[in-house]
Amino acid sequence: MLKFTDIALENPKKESIFQRKKHFNEIYANFAKQKAQEQASRCSQCGIPFCQIHCPLHNNIPDWLLLTAENRLEEAFELSNATNNMPEICGRVCPQDRLCEGNCVIEQAGHGTVTIGSIEKYITDHAWEKGWIKPIKIKLERNQSVGIIGAGPAGLAAAEELRKKGYKITVYDRYDRAGGLLIYGIPNFKLDKEIVLKRTNRLTESGIDFKLNCEVGSTVSFQNLKEKHDAILIATGVYKPHTIDLNKKKASNVIPAMEFLTASNRKGLNDVVINFDNGRLNCLNKNILVIGGGDTAMDCVRTAIRQNPVSVKCLYRRDQKNMPGSQRDVFNAIEEGIEFNWLTLPTNYIGNKKVETVKALKMQLGSSDESGRRHPEQISGSEHEIKCDLVIEALGFDPENIPMMFNEPDLEVTKSGTIKIDFKSMMSKIDGVFAAGDIVRGASLVVWGIKDGRDVAANIHNYLEEKSLKFIKLPNKDVASVI
Numbered sequence: 001m002l003k004f005t006d007i008a009l010e011n012p013k014k015e016s017i018f019q020r021k022k023h024f025n026e027i028y029a030n031f032a033k034q035k036a037q038e039q040a041s042r043c044s045q046c047g048i049p050f051c052q053i054h055c056p057l058h059n060n061i062p063d064w065l066l067l068t069a070e071n072r073l074e075e076a077f078e079l080s081n082a083t084n085n086m087p088e089i090c091g092r093v094c095p096q097d098r099l100c101e102g103n104c105v106i107e108q109a110g111h112g113t114v115t116i117g118s119i120e121k122y123i124t125d126h127a128w129e130k131g132w133i134k135p136i137k138i139k140l141e142r143n144q145s146v147g148i149i150g151a152g153p154a155g156l157a158a159a160e161e162l163r164k165k166g167y168k169i170t171v172y173d174r175y176d177r178a179g180g181l182l183i184y185g186i187p188n189f190k191l192d193k194e195i196v197l198k199r200t201n202r203l204t205e206s207g208i209d210f211k212l213n214c215e216v217g218s219t220v221s222f223q224n225l226k227e228k229h230d231a232i233l234i235a236t237g238v239y240k241p242h243t244i245d246l247n248k249k250k251a252s253n254v255i256p257a258m259e260f261l262t263a264s265n266r267k268g269l270n271d272v273v274i275n276f277d278n279g280r281l282n283c284l285n286k287n288i289l290v291i292g293g294g295d296t297a298m299d300c301v302r303t304a305i306r307q308n309p310v311s312v313k314c315l316y317r318r319d320q321k322n323m324p325g326s327q328r329d330v331f332n333a334i335e336e337g338i339e340f341n342w343l344t345l346p347t348n349y350i351g352n353k354k355v356e357t358v359k360a361l362k363m364q365l366g367s368s369d370e371s372g373r374r375h376p377e378q379i380s381g382s383e384h385e386i387k388c389d390l391v392i393e394a395l396g397f398d399p400e401n402i403p404m405m406f407n408e409p410d411l412e413v414t415k416s417g418t419i420k421i422d423f424k425s426m427m428s429k430i431d432g433v434f435a436a437g438d439i440v441r442g443a444s445l446v447v448w449g450i451k452d453g454r455d456v457a458a459n460i461h462n463y464l465e466e467k468s469l470k471f472i473k474l475p476n477k478d479v480a481s482v483i
């Protein structure tokens with residue numbers, strides 16, 4: 001990777017720091033463009049676009065790769081933006097090894113994938129620099145309004161698509177910033193928050209009204225929103241952390257992953273975070289244990305290692321092959337110095353007011369369970385203790401109790417607490433109330449949130465059009481039959 005210091009040291013023209021930075025940015029832009037074109041031209045245009053099939057948005061990857069290789073960047077940008085509301089974000093955070101790149105024919109043939117995600121990111125970063133991305137221009141302002149609860153990828157994608165159609169949009173979020181997990185979940189080193197802010201600012205400039213610090217169910221009632229808007233979208237994500245039932249006795253040094261990641265992200269945004277500054281949520285000079293093997297656990301270990309700890313260990317009860325998280329993240333974590341204790345099950349927290357050690361058992365993999373994954377079994381006599389100063393539990397998330405939170409018993413949920421919708425219309429049992437994103441799927445991915453947001457926007461548009469047609473009746477004929 002080219003660094004500013006590489007050229008800052010050579011300064012034959014005695015340029016100021018500002019001039020040298022500008023110079024660096026120019027060199028870097030050329031370097032990034034050259035790399036993107038080099039990679040894009042590796043695409044074999046194989047004719048069966050497995051990459052496109054395996055992208056949840058079915059992005060037209062082969063075509064925008066070809067346009068990039070031919071240096072037709074504005075067209076590449078238009079095409080890539082036609083199917084994705086945040087390509088530069090997906091390019092950074094999608095687990096491409098499981099999606100587009102994992103299915104690239106060149107990868108399958110053993111020659112290393114075309115780096116689709118990096119090219120996608122490059123195209124839209126370049127479009128921002130060139131000023132090609134502008135606020136949405138509305139051709140027709142409609143009178144109908146949509147209330148969207150949740151400003152994560154699903155809510156934002158739906159808001160953008162519906163605003164393009166001319167609806168009045170209000171997005172309600174309990175956080176103080178829009179973006180959902182893009183802002184307070186995914187760490188800064190994977191997704192610079194400036195990139196998210198650029199997207200949300202553009203939506204504000206497009207006439208979308210954000211009501212932040214506004215929790216539906218407490219700051220405003222759900223019933224109030226139903227009266228105020230012609231349709232409602234619930235896109236609240238999943239936030240209730242799984243915990244392990246160990247004798248934690250309210251130890252102040254055992255914390256859920258989101259508390260830790262939110263604090264670090266807030267520090268990155270220059271917020272005052274008292275519990276970070278007083279050391280409680282800070283890894284400096286500590287032995288850190290992260291429990292879990294998914295993407296969130298990987299984000300925790302990689303955030304922790306950046307805070308100058310003494311050590312960072314990850315405890316997971318299965319082996320590396322059976323980890324649910326992205327293997328790419330695991331390799332990155334190993335490279336950064338994280339120690340993985342695979343096949344290790346924590347059984348007890350030991351300490352007085354604070355946990356000082358964690359008792360754990362070694363495991364072995366037995367027969368496969370219903371999901372096909374081999375079931376971990378305990379090895380007797382393998383009990384051991386691991387010293388720690390801070391334990392971060394990263395064991396997944398469940399939905400909160402939305403019907404109770406919204407005081408809306410008619411809102412049907414599944415056994416796992418996700419909102420039940422009609423899979424075609426994406427509407428819940430309540431007329432005009434739709435749902436999308438993690439609150440329907442369970443914990444998923446940004447790209448699926450965007451896909452659901454786009455789909456639900458199309459369904460809400462159909463619903464509102466039908467609703468407005470009902471009011472325009474001609475004598476003996478309704479408008480629908482005359483059009």
Ligand SMILES: Cc1cc2nc3c(=O)[nH]c(=O)nc-3n(C[C@H](O)[C@H](O)[C@H](O)COP(=O)(O)OP(=O)(O)OC[C@H]3O[C@@H](n4cnc5c(N)ncnc54)[C@H](O)[C@@H]3O)c2cc1C
Pocket residue numbers: 093094095149150151152153154155172173174175179180181182185186187190214215216217235236237238261295296299405436437438439443444445446447449
């Ligand atoms: C730590 C972490 C790292 C991740 N990393 C990745 C990654 O690298 N790549 C990837 O593709 N996916 C990743 N994911 C998953 C991804 O972030 C989610 O799948 C995606 O954000 C879901 O989008 P959403 O819009 O459904 O919900 P969210 O992003 O969760 O947004 C929901 C919003 O609703 C708001 N809300 C909730 N309840 C209320 C209420 N009552 N009133 C008002 N507002 C409310 C919340 O404040 C939030 O802003 C990660 C998840 C986590 C937890």
Ligand code: SF4
Pocket residue numbers: 054055056057058059061084090091094096099100101116117120447
């Ligand atoms: S959105 Fe994600 S899966 Fe689709 S092309 Fe981009 S990086 Fe790949």
